[in-house]
Amino acid sequence: MRLSGERFSVLYRIIGQDAGDCYAKAQDICYEQTVEFPPELVPAGFIMDEIVGRIESCQQINQTCCLAEISYAAETAAGELTQLLNVAFGNISIKPGIMVERLNLSPLLLSNFQGPRFGRSGLRQLLQAPNRPLLHTALKPMGLSAGELAKMAYQCAIGGIDIIKDDHGLTDQCFAPFDERVKRCAEAVATANIETKGNSIYVANVTAEPQETVRRARLAKEAGAQGLMIAPALTGLEVMRNLADDPTIALPVICHPAFGGSYVLGSGGISHYVLYGQIARLAGADASIYPNFGGRFSFSREECVNIALGTGEEMGHIKKIFPSPGGGMSLNSIPDSIEVYGNDVIFLIGGGLFRHGPDLVENCRYFRGLIDNYS
């Protein structure tokens, strides 16, 4: 068997008892993630030479932590996103102290992925906002009727919010069924756009099982929704990617982080850069939601810097996408966030939009005013 010789690599942060232990763990990864076979029994030749992972470098960061770059033959991933992630972090997700810090994907592998359909520039074009930071809010709380949510969507659009999405907890509950909610909310935002000559979009949450996700996406598009939100840790990443790739849907896709936080909170797992940046892009998201620093979640400023980098750094033909940090937005916090993200950011403001004052439209205008300073 001859392979192409093309390899991709994964940068791992490995915690061990000492340098020797860290290196031994890097060696273990080479086998665990490919042949999953005792090293002494791996057949010499093709399998040992080409299939087993290869330590390209191993840099000790401190006594108990190293950064190891391990490469794999491109063919081990079989051109599949599921198998790529399986090689990068399948079994070792069950071993403590191993963090995927970065994916370095080869052209051959990347050519299997279309990536985001819109990306930063496509989304800016749709919203007719060529330069400024964007604003994003969620319709909630769960328990409101479709009519009440639509009224809220109308007010947010009147107030100048760019992206008005379902809260990720709104799926198809009896109190606001998907089909009715989506029709009414899309209509409400369209009505407001006519009044304001604005370009707000309504984004429907289509998180469900695979076929139902597609059914909802199609219905949302027909109803006039101009974007889709999905939580891939609940649905599977490929369900999100199929939405993005489907030419009959062709709507922007926003990635919600629900149910996936465990990957970034441990001493092992997947780095913020990879999970909210690289993987979201590979799986077709145009924007990636996560909790901003300084809010009610625990992400640090540095972790958010890394997310911004992950959404924007070069990745072959895969488009750059928007980071969409949520929470903690205030007059005082915006300059610091702009310092981290620049203007290529979609601020997600949820509860704060309702807390600011009694009039939702005025609250929207206030926050819109804050970012219009950065045009």
Place this chain on the structure above:
Amino acid sequence: MRLSGERFSVLYRIIGQDAGDCYAKAQDICYEQTVEFPPELVPAGFIMDEIVGRIESCQQINQTCCLAEISYAAETAAGELTQLLNVAFGNISIKPGIMVERLNLSPLLLSNFQGPRFGRSGLRQLLQAPNRPLLHTALKPMGLSAGELAKMAYQCAIGGIDIIKDDHGLTDQCFAPFDERVKRCAEAVATANIETKGNSIYVANVTAEPQETVRRARLAKEAGAQGLMIAPALTGLEVMRNLADDPTIALPVICHPAFGGSYVLGSGGISHYVLYGQIARLAGADASIYPNFGGRFSFSREECVNIALGTGEEMGHIKKIFPSPGGGMSLNSIPDSIEVYGNDVIFLIGGGLFRHGPDLVENCRYFRGLIDNYS
């Protein structure tokens, strides 16, 4: 709006600075997982009374840890597995120190789920092994050709292994393409069964994007595979559930833990009981693979006891399934494992099967002999 009044609950283990902090976190979960709205702004009446989660009990385990049972209206989950998991652990997956210890699902919610098609008794019937522990192995290493893997499958079946599955790293690589591999391996096991008058089954790994998973499952069935393996952390749980529910497929489904370990390794996440037991069952698995205690992974004996309980405790009409602990199987370790699992276990033996001696058939017979003592 009137709801049914039926509620389900989630038992959380919460880490805080002290008892007051633990309780405040439990209160926060009630809002975060439902309305995601500042408590002071939640409308009184229906939403506050019915939609916001409710602390049913909160027991302080020690100074910095409590067990809180929080109930939710059944309707918040909308009859969807994705949304059930979103209510149980969506946003709070991104908050540190919160572990889902147990799901207590109501009859209304459970009625949405068919659960495993075979379960313990169905799988025992298929394998014609009414009482003894079962044996399970994986075809590997990656890099072998379809013919080489088929030869190995034949030998394992001759040697008396009950379930012979693809290694989870074998998907559709050029060196052993899915379609060819599955046909040859299924045929090899069928041939061996004729010779031995045995009932070994070949299980194909169908982990891929949703439509391709179904295509591969159908092809596997046609080729004579008698089971399917899938890694739901890579595909999405609903992809596994659809396989199990599909009456045109109707094969046993084995759940592989790849890419999902981060849920169980942190101070927050999802307990072994819930992830490998309850969730696997809700999502249709007939057997749940995980690393056994005493092996090359880090699960403790107690964690494995909890997995065994999660696969076997009452859960309405949802069938009991097999725990399938992998790794570390030896003459010395079996009595301890039997003490944990009883006879209702599928021992997964991988590399060890090749390490024991030079003759694979003899090695299989050796391990089969070890468990035949427990008939």
